[in-house]
Amino acid sequence: MSDSGRAIRNDEEGPIDLIDIARSQTPHALFERLRAGGPVQRTASGHWLVSGYEAANSLLRDRRVHSGPIAERYRRALAPGAARDEMSFRINFLDPPDHTRVRALASSAFNPRRIAGMAPWIAAQAARLLDELTPDADGTVDLLHDYAHPLPSRVISELLGVPDADRDQLTTWTEAVTPLLGVALQPAEKAAGMAASESFAAYARDLIAQRRAAPRDDLLSALVRGSPEHGSLTEPELMSLVVTLYSAGHRTTRDLFTNGLHRLLADRAQWARLVAEPALVGSTVREFLRLETPTLYVARVAAEPIALGGATLGTGETALVLLAAANRDPAVFTDPQRLDIARDEAAPLSFAPGAHFCLGAALARLEAETMLTALIVRFPGLTPDPEKPPEWRHRGPFRGLTHLRVRPVA
Numbered sequence: 001m002s003d004s005g006r007a008i009r010n011d012e013e014g015p016i017d018l019i020d021i022a023r024s025q026t027p028h029a030l031f032e033r034l035r036a037g038g039p040v041q042r043t044a045s046g047h048w049l050v051s052g053y054e055a056a057n058s059l060l061r062d063r064r065v066h067s068g069p070i071a072e073r074y075r076r077a078l079a080p081g082a083a084r085d086e087m088s089f090r091i092n093f094l095d096p097p098d099h100t101r102v103r104a105l106a107s108s109a110f111n112p113r114r115i116a117g118m119a120p121w122i123a124a125q126a127a128r129l130l131d132e133l134t135p136d137a138d139g140t141v142d143l144l145h146d147y148a149h150p151l152p153s154r155v156i157s158e159l160l161g162v163p164d165a166d167r168d169q170l171t172t173w174t175e176a177v178t179p180l181l182g183v184a185l186q187p188a189e190k191a192a193g194m195a196a197s198e199s200f201a202a203y204a205r206d207l208i209a210q211r212r213a214a215p216r217d218d219l220l221s222a223l224v225r226g227s228p229e230h231g232s233l234t235e236p237e238l239m240s241l242v243v244t245l246y247s248a249g250h251r252t253t254r255d256l257f258t259n260g261l262h263r264l265l266a267d268r269a270q271w272a273r274l275v276a277e278p279a280l281v282g283s284t285v286r287e288f289l290r291l292e293t294p295t296l297y298v299a300r301v302a303a304e305p306i307a308l309g310g311a312t313l314g315t316g317e318t319a320l321v322l323l324a325a326a327n328r329d330p331a332v333f334t335d336p337q338r339l340d341i342a343r344d345e346a347a348p349l350s351f352a353p354g355a356h357f358c359l360g361a362a363l364a365r366l367e368a369e370t371m372l373t374a375l376i377v378r379f380p381g382l383t384p385d386p387e388k389p390p391e392w393r394h395r396g397p398f399r400g401l402t403h404l405r406v407r408p409v410a
């Protein structure tokens, strides 16, 4: 533990530690308090919280931070079984050379040509889901349940070759497994996560065995096959990648879209502007990423002492890079708490620039932009339902809404 940096104190509400972040229903208020105390601060439990944009951006891109020690911690903390395997070989907890190999194979699935080629199919799915919306007796629909969830779920299932009929089951497992990725895990969450992980892993192994026996022209068959250039994946790496891609592919994209839309619908002037200027859909999604990113933080471990924002991270110390806090840093963004769909400032850190930059970033953006475009064209008079406001729900590092009930007005 290095002795530089200040321990976090707040005279009114006490020191902030990991448990507060894990349990907070209002994390942005917490982040504001943190940032006010400096961009990099140490908690009483000896972790670092990075909330300033410059410091976060620089640490994420710093080759002196590793992710492997996080996998190592899961290896020690979890009993032998699927959850331990999944976390130990998870792509975002790998370091070179394993990370380089796994990422090279996985990225072939997300090359820009392949993603752009999916655009018409994604647009057709969005149109179909809007066609099928069936308002309740009160004239409202739940856009999270009937639109923002099924679209990314269909897209990633199509990519991986997961049958439609299995999607609900996989979603249920994802919800249970996700808290394992958070900090200050509760015993009940841990038990539920480990049980769901066993089922999810068994499913992934079965899918992999099917592709091994009868390869198809799809992503999973390509991952199973490997390549002469990049080598191949081990069985646990493959299993972990299938689970990661499935979970990352649908939940975060759903929450990015719904979180952002919730903000946009509350600001009628901004909504009207987007309806009038659909070309702003790209910068609107970028603003969704900045203001309401579903991934609040990622963790990194210093492999050697790193001077950052007036502090020094000691070798082996863990930093939580608070992406959501950095995205609202007033030193970088004008009036940072405000939604501005035409904002043209620094890039949000939501996809974690650096070695682990989100592999699905282009696909997630395409899906969100497609969903938004289809929505404003079909329902320019869309309004939120004031009777049933949504609540925030937190799972591990992820933040999303319980539902988004709206009145679909053409």
Ligand code: HEM
Pocket: 091, 092, 093, 103, 106, 244, 245, 248, 249, 250, 252, 253, 256, 289, 293, 294, 295, 298, 299, 350, 351, 352, 355, 356, 357, 358, 359, 360, 361, 363, 364
């Ligand atoms: C199509 C949807 C998506 C897919 C398939 C996907 C997939 C992935 C994969 C495979 C990684 C690991 C990359 C690596 O370690 O080298 C990753 C990392 C990441 N993704 Fe995504 N992702 C998607 C959407 C999103 C969205 C919407 C967000 C948030 C706005 C997001 C945020 C992140 C972050 C923050 C990381 C870094 C994680 C870390 O360093 O621990 N992803 N993503």
